[in-house]
Amino acid sequence: GAGTYYLSGLRPDLAVGLGIDDQVVEAHAWRPTLNGAEALATYRYEFAPRREGWRTYCNLPPAHAASSDPAISVNRYGKGRAMLVACALTTEQLRARRYHEHDIREYPTQLAANLARFMLREPLLRGTTPAGVEVVANRQGGRWIVHLLNHYAGGLYLDSREGLLKLADVCVSLNANRVGELGRAFEVAGGESRPLPVRRDGKWLEVTVPRLTVHGLIVWDR
Structure with missing residues (x-):
């Protein structure tokens, strides 16, 4: 559902150019099961659950430990690979204002580029x-x-x-x-x-x- 999540445990080659902090995702997200896939990143949730109508204008700090719920995973089938990104990489604000598709941060864009490089072993x-x-x-x-x-x-x-x-x-x-x-x-x-x-x-x-x-x-x- 909609909320604030943190992407944790990214592999070093996927975290190039992203700084030292976990990436913040303010958007709808899903919790898939791996079923043989490899987790490339997991969710780190906010340190406390939100109460209805309370603190919707700020993000709560992340929990001390990351969860085991996969946020980004890759599966192999024959010679091919498929990646599932279970959350939006761009930032969809939850602060009672409309979301503009061009209002994105540089880190989600860098992460998307890193994921593309990971999937393309020999880019053209x-x-x-x-x-x-x-x-x-x-x-x-x-x-x-x-x-x-x-x-x-x-x-x-x-x-x-x-x-x-x-x-x-x-x-x-x-x-x-x-x-x-x-x-x-x-x-x-x-x-x-x-x-x-x-x-x-x-x-x-x-x-x-x-x-x-x-x-x-x-x-x-x-």
Whole structure:
């Protein structure tokens, strides 16, 4: 049900960037059973139960010990895995005001990113692009087509004058374990193509786009 909960016992690789305190969840939550799944985090409840209509405007401190109730768990089936997050990661306030979907804290966003990395053992992309740049990668035969969409610069759709917000030196990384050895890359713009030097950083193939306005197109080839 709705309430205040604390996420406790996160594995070290899931707690990267989250600070030292348990994560607060103010939202609806469920208590699943594991049935063979592995618990990645458990609930730590408030130190005392709430009474109806009492102290609804503040969070009570967490209990001294965490519970055994799983909040985040992962199950395996064949070669696949499925994760269950039994509570909202964003913060739904209980303080008699409406919840705004964009009013989230940075820690829930970081936790969601950590969970995604945990599930993707060999991610196709590395997060070297800014948060406001959408990356879409499509395989086409033996090459890869990568689109970059700049969500920071919506005004450029209406006005392409110089001096408006643009991004410079945008680094794009592909996992060589997923795409194979791609030794050439080209940026395509205005019907022309310009070669981009390909760098190697471990298993990652990297190129840098000198300038990104609204849309960028990169062709990776062997």
